[in-house]
Amino acid sequence: MKKDVFEHLSTAQLIKRRDLLKGVSIGLGIVAITAIGILLYIFITNGFEDMPSTSTIPAFMLPVFFLPMLVHLGKLNTEIKRRNQQ
Incomplete structure (x- = not known):
C-alpha cells in the first residue's frame, strides 16, 4: 500500500499548504488567461499569416x-476532510 505523504503534517499545516497552493493556482491561472488573451489579440491584429503557429x-x-498542482490540491482537500471526520 502507498505511504501517505501527508501523515507527518498537522491539520494546521495542511490547511496552510492548501491555502498557499490555492493562491498560487489562482495567480498562475490569471497569468495564463492573460497570456492567451495577449496572444489572441496579436493574432487578430496582425493576422494569422504573419505569425508562426509554433x-x-x-x-x-x-x-x-x-494539472499536477490541481491533483495535489485535491489530495490536500481530501486529507483535510478525512481528518475532520475522525
Missing part, C-alpha cells in the same frame, strides 16, 4: 502545467 504552443500548454 508561437501558440507555450500559451496553450499552460493548462497542462496546472
Whole structure:
C-alpha cells in the first residue's frame, strides 16, 4: 500500500499548504488567461499569416502545467476532510 505523504503534517499545516497552493493556482491561472488573451489579440491584429503557429504552443500548454498542482490540491482537500471526520 502507498505511504501517505501527508501523515507527518498537522491539520494546521495542511490547511496552510492548501491555502498557499490555492493562491498560487489562482495567480498562475490569471497569468495564463492573460497570456492567451495577449496572444489572441496579436493574432487578430496582425493576422494569422504573419505569425508562426509554433508561437501558440507555450500559451496553450499552460493548462497542462496546472494539472499536477490541481491533483495535489485535491489530495490536500481530501486529507483535510478525512481528518475532520475522525
